[in-house]
Amino acid sequence: MSWFSKTFSSSIGRKLLVAVTGLFLCSFLVVHLVGNLQLFKGDGGASFNIYSHFMATNPIIRTMEIVLALGFIFHIYEAVVLTRRNKSVRPVAYAYNRPQDNSNWSSRNMGLLGTVILVFLIIHLYNFFWRARFGEPNMIPIEGTEYDDLYSVVVQSFHLWWYVLIYVLGQIALGYHLYHGFSSAFHTLGLNHKKYTPAIQKFGAFFSIVVPAGFAAMPLYFFIKDVVLS
Amino acid sequence: MAGNNPNSKPMNLTLKIWRQKNFQSAGKMETYQVKDISPEMSFLEMMDVLNEDLLRQGIDPVAFDHDCREGICGMCSLYINGRAHGPERGTTTCQLHMRKFNDGDTITIEPWRAGPFPVLKDLCVDRSAMDRIQQAGGYISVNTGGVPDANEIPIPKAIADKAFDAATCIQCGACVAACKNGSAMLFVSAKVSQLAMLPQGKVERKTRVENMVAQMDKEGFGACTNIGSCAAECPVGISLENIAMLNREYINATFTSENV
Numbered sequence: 464m465s466w467f468s469k470t471f472s473s474s475i476g477r478k479l480l481v482a483v484t485g486l487f488l489c490s491f492l493v494v495h496l497v498g499n500l501q502l503f504k505g506d507g508g509a510s511f512n513i514y515s516h517f518m519a520t521n522p523i524i525r526t527m528e529i530v531l532a533l534g535f536i537f538h539i540y541e542a543v544v545l546t547r548r549n550k551s552v553r554p555v556a557y558a559y560n561r562p563q564d565n566s567n568w569s570s571r572n573m574g575l576l577g578t579v580i581l582v583f584l585i586i587h588l589y590n591f592f593w594r595a596r597f598g599e600p601n602m603i604p605i606e607g608t609e610y611d612d613l614y615s616v617v618v619q620s621f622h623l624w625w626y627v628l629i630y631v632l633g634q635i636a637l638g639y640h641l642y643h644g645f646s647s648a649f650h651t652l653g654l655n656h657k658k659y660t661p662a663i664q665k666f667g668a669f670f671s672i673v674v675p676a677g678f679a680a681m682p683l684y685f686f687i688k689d690v691v692l693s
Numbered sequence: 694m695a696g697n698n699p700n701s702k703p704m705n706l707t708l709k710i711w712r713q714k715n716f717q718s719a720g721k722m723e724t725y726q727v728k729d730i731s732p733e734m735s736f737l738e739m740m741d742v743l744n745e746d747l748l749r750q751g752i753d754p755v756a757f758d759h760d761c762r763e764g765i766c767g768m769c770s771l772y773i774n775g776r777a778h779g780p781e782r783g784t785t786t787c788q789l790h791m792r793k794f795n796d797g798d799t800i801t802i803e804p805w806r807a808g809p810f811p812v813l814k815d816l817c818v819d820r821s822a823m824d825r826i827q828q829a830g831g832y833i834s835v836n837t838g839g840v841p842d843a844n845e846i847p848i849p850k851a852i853a854d855k856a857f858d859a860a861t862c863i864q865c866g867a868c869v870a871a872c873k874n875g876s877a878m879l880f881v882s883a884k885v886s887q888l889a890m891l892p893q894g895k896v897e898r899k900t901r902v903e904n905m906v907a908q909m910d911k912e913g914f915g916a917c918t919n920i921g922s923c924a925a926e927c928p929v930g931i932s933l934e935n936i937a938m939l940n941r942e943y944i945n946a947t948f949t950s951e952n953v
Contacts, residue, residue: 470947474876474916475906475940549915552808552875558709558722559801561775562873565925571873573918647919653941655934 474548477541482648484538489645489670491531496677503684508614509605515613519595539581546574569639570647576640583633590620621685630682634675641671703729704796708743710755711803713812716819720812722801732792736779737762737769739791756815762787764928767863770870771816772803777867777926785865785928805870809877809912820866822912823880827864829908830901831884833893846892859887861929868923868931874915879923881909882939883931889942899946906943 470476498518501511518524562571569576594600595613603612620626645667649655654663705728713720727743734742737759744754760768769786773779779789794800802816810818848856860883868879885902888894894901917936924933 466947466953469907473906473943474878474910474914475943476947478916478918479940479944545916545918549874549876549918552913552915553806554808555806557772557775557803557806558711559775559803562871562922564776564780565871565922566873566920570918570920643919650919650933650937651940653937653944655937 474545477545478651480537480541481545482651484534484541485644485648487534488531488538489641491534492674496674499681500677502614502617502681508603508612508618511614511617512603512605512610512612515595516610535584539577542574542577567643570643573640573643576636579636580633580640583629583636586629587633590626591616617681618685618689621682622690624686624690627682627686631679634679637678638671638675641674642668645670701732702796703731704791704794704798706730706739706794706797707799709799709801710816711812712755712815713804714814716811716813720815730791732790732794734791735762735787736771736773736789736791737787756813756817758817759787764788765863767865770805770818770865770867772805772870774801777805777871778865778928782925783928783930785863788928805866807866807869807875807914809875809914810866810869818866820864822914823864823866823877825912826877826881826905826908827884830897830904831888832897833888834896835893848891852890856887856890859883859890859931859935862887862931863929865928867926867928869914871922871926872915872917873920873922874918876917876923877909877912877914878917878936878939879927879931879933881905882935885942886935886938889938898942899950900952902939902942902946903950903952906939 464472471480498514499511501514502508504510591613594616595611600611600613600616602609603615604610621630646660646664649660649663654660705726708725708727709722710725711720712723725743725747727739727746730739730742737757740755740757747754758768758770760766762769764785764787767785769778771778771786773786773789778784778786779793781789781793804810804812804816805818805820807818809822810820812818862880862883864880866877866880869875869877872879885905888901889898919933919936921933924931
């Protein structure tokens with residue numbers, strides 16, 4: 464086996480891949496959140512629709528879309544391989560175990576949280592990405608040009624209470640996943656020092672609340688504005 | 694419930710203990726009663742009382758590992774009420790006292806559970822997998838010949854302290870027992886960082902971490918997910934920072950060593 468494949472099939476090598484892809488996916492979350500904040504602009508969706516058109520057609524974005532998909536695939540694949548290996552290490556379980564006395568719930572349940580996020584992701588991709596790319600949304604003229612009216616697709620989806628519920632639950636799972644994952648990724652990369660680790664942990668906690676809260680605000684905003692208050 | 698028994702009255706306890714004849718047989722939990730246990734006894738002394746009772750009744754005594762009984766050797770183990778070395782933090786089982794329990798308590802006692810730690814009998818497990826990891830790289834080259842001067846090699850105090858903190862690992866295996874993933878990385882990281890920090894450890898620095906990690910994987914230990922149970926349960930307080938250092942050492946070694 465070459466040194467490269469030996470390194471990345473070792474326990475630490477696989478952990479490194481999960482950490483690096485995890486941090487890359489965190490950067491995607493920031494871009495996705497900032498872009499989608501245009502839903503709150505109150506301009507009837509004009510800037511959101513122009514932004515969506517740009518994201519669907521720009522060649523750099525389209526290339527990054529493939530890199531992003533690979534990021535997800537590697538993150539999930541390596542995590543599944545590691546989790547299966549880890550589960551097989553203890554063939555006889557403890558009759559009585561109190562892990563809650565020595566560790567956080569989120570840190571022990573990254574696989575469960577990741578699975579919830581994956582289910583959410585599939586629903587989310589089917590409803591928005593698939594329909595935007597392969598469906599035929601209505602057209603809407605903005606300043607003389609015809610655009611796909613994805614804003615209306617978003618708004619109408621978020622009028623369904625159960626759809627809003629799926630989104631909120633998905634974001635809660637994401638929050639707990641990030642609460643452990645963000646700072647854990649730095650630790651795996653070997654970055655742990657009294658000079659900066661407290662700052663990474665604080666920022667990780669901030670990130671794990673603000674990003675999912677920002678995403679969850681979108682379905683809640685349209686549901687409360689258009690359904691609850693009308 | 695675990696707590697501080699305020700009075701020194703003797704206690705009666707119910708013990709649920711894993712019994713297993715040998716490494717091939719299937720084991721099961723058995724229930725025993727012990728009477729008149731002094732709160733000043735250590736947990737292992739309580740086990741001795743139980744075994745004397747069992748011998749008198751003609752029952753095979755419970756096998757458990759112990760040696761120095763003062764928290765230094767790393768021989769005692771036991772998963773007590775769902776925790777490695779019991780409910781008290783920063784102690785080995787021999788340093789755990791019965792005053793942490795109350796009259797009438799039921800105490801569950803199990804062996805370390807991990808595939809690489811097969812049960813030999815009752816509460817004794819085979820921890821030689823850790824020895825094989827240590828043998829794979831946990832050593833340094835030393836010249837034979839005349840006695841070198843003491844303090845010939847300068848080592849800053851801060852580094853000496855950190856290396857010593859890592860060197861306090863007594864190889865008891867509580868980190869593996871407590872870890873959800875059955876990972877031995879706290880142990881391996883303590884050994885790797887202790888030697889990597891000191892000038893004497895520089896000769897084998899890269900091959901050490903490569904070989905010890907390879908042996909750790911070969912023995913079938915799990916991969917760390919930074920949960921932190923290991924450091925929380927470690928009787929000598931080995932810090933999680935050592936695992937970050939192990940990762941750092943490993944990345945550096947695999948990308949720069951001569952082993953292609």
